[in-house]
Amino acid sequence: MLFTLIFRNAFRHRLRTLLTITGLTVAILAFGLLSTVISAWYAGAEGASGARLITRNAISLIFPLPLNYREKIRQIDGVRSVSLANWFGGVYKEPKNFFPQFAVEPESYLGIYTEYRLTDEERREFLHDRKGCIVGAKLARTYGFKVGDTITLQGRIFPGNWDFVIRGIYTGRDAKTDVSQMLFHWDYLNETLKQRSPGRANAVGVYIAEIAEQGRAAEISRAIDAQFRNSNAETLTETDRAFQLGFVSRTESIVVAIRIVSYLVIFIILAVMANTMAMTVRERSAEYATLKALGFGPAFLVLLIYGESLAIAAIGGGIGIAATFPAAAAFAKTLGKFFPVFEVSNTTVALQVLWALAVGLVSAFFPARRAARVKIVDGLRSIG
Template sequence: MFIFRLLLKNAFRHKLRTLLTMLGLIVAICAFGLLRTIIDAWYAGVDGTSSTRLITRNAISLTFPLPLNYAERLKTVEGVTGISWSNWFGGIYITERNFFPQFAVEPASYLALYPEYVLNEDEKKAFILDRQGAIVGRKLANQYGWKIGDQIPLRGTIFPGTWAFTLRGIWDGVDAKTDESQFLFHWQFLAESVRKRSAKGADYVGVYVVRINEPNNAPLISERIDAQFKNSLAETLTETEKAFQLGFVSMSEAILVAINAVSFVIVIIIMAVMANTMTMTARERLAEYATLKALGFSPGFVVKLLFGESLVIALMGGGLGMLVTLPIAAAFAKAVGTLFPSFVVSETTMALQLLASAIVGVVAAAWPAWKMSRIDIVNGLRHVA
């Protein structure tokens, strides 16, 4: 306890310098945590995937659809226990700035494949029975203030026209990784509307979602599915849901690498600032450390004093930076809306922030501690601070 009080007094002997250094630490650790959270949010869709689901799409490109009659053939593949399908809609709600994922799905089978969407039975039944019904995630509903029974108009881009939907349900995610920013409606409603305008394209789907009985057999079952449609007019490519999501993340790989690099550069910069502070501190106390050695204190004691003081400053600044990260991340999540399915500061990120603070404290004190441990007593006592 005495040592801690001594370290605390030493740390705040030059209050302005210490406070400015801590302010820099708070900003740096907060920025580090926020950037790490952005990276985590980019991978949120990957982390929320299931190992029992596969995605089957057109082998040429995701923009090419698959025939609806593939559904029956998929059911016959060994290892497949359930299937559903979806189409990307790409509508606009009021203005282009209001972006959120919209999918036309087969209601009953799709919800059966996504148990992480927690929807009460009454709302689920109302959605299934209403051809123009829709359901949304809680995050999306909160963002736009939607309530059950609201009419939601979407202006089509891929599918022209104004489409009106009645909100029949709002689902909650089973955990923080579950995407609550999607808008789901009936695929049949979309197909019928397309058929009225043109028979072409009505009986096609974007992707098939396939449930399998054994996650370890995913590669084998994927091969069986793709072999089923080999040499057809629409060959398929089947992959795990995680691999499918990673395909989208890889499109932004350069951005993620840059964000990752910047997060560590920030830590290195504050490490240099902290090292400068500790070097100035050691230089000012040269005579004190020489006196301690003259009184019989070992060089190790001097080293501990410097490392301890550096760690006190670093951990206090880092701890405050961690606390500041939480409200800033919440404000950022609100500002970006549904851009990220989930934007939460994880325990891993907070652990990395704490680790970064400790590393800054240790590295910053290394050089001055080494110098002070080798100080000559006579020369040190001659020093005038």
């Protein structure tokens, strides 16, 4: 009987209730999408391994490092293996078709980045073809790439047309793995540069070192940088996570703004919900007085009002949470190239549930308090 009464009370003014539910649905949906955007912003750092160190030029990432640094880094105590990578920065067919491309030393790079999964045949074909490349599964879906396709990139950092043959499509070990990149042979880039721009050859963007013990990351980083101190190209070594966070920090103000907006949306719907419940209590003062006259105590009235508020919050919040997943999928399809990993996390869903519950509880507090304190005479006086 109690649940039936709560449900009927909640929908006594259907239009007002439906508008409140709609507002709550939009608020919870918006909060979920904005939280997912923030999570996607940090996805690269969260998926980074603590056993990888990135060494770059201490002045700026745009300045290269000499090729002979590789062996010197390999000799540092605690370094298990070393690879290298260059950011390529080309476009596919037209400027809008931009995606991350890296020239790498294939065997050592794939040995360090074990989260990139290839079949044995794809790995073998990629290693043996100097003009071969591999692309992530998301990238392949976006542009319709297939194994065996020849693609041409227009170089921006390294001018000219560059032809590649797709030898594999890699998948990720888990949902946080970036599967929107293209990897190709650093030797192909270097040998071509020797012919086109000899002065730019034998230069490396970053070195990636795999270490045996994560606990020694700071110690090994200092040892690597000390090795090249006072040289023509001093280095800055940091963990893969710190390296990724360095890019995020450049747009930290945007992330903060998005976070503020997400909480502002919740605050606004809280005010709307509280107003709805306040109007409900004012309109039913006579009913609550009658219930008191019949022997129902203040606790019963509080239970009715909280139940109604939580019912509305549960319906609106549930619809908002359910709508978050298709909305996120549509968002990822439209703007997915800007966010390599864009998935609604369990943490986001949990926060949506908590905020919907909080809105239901907080918005009912003052109306329930007023109903509990209403005097029978004052309430009955409002009849008519």
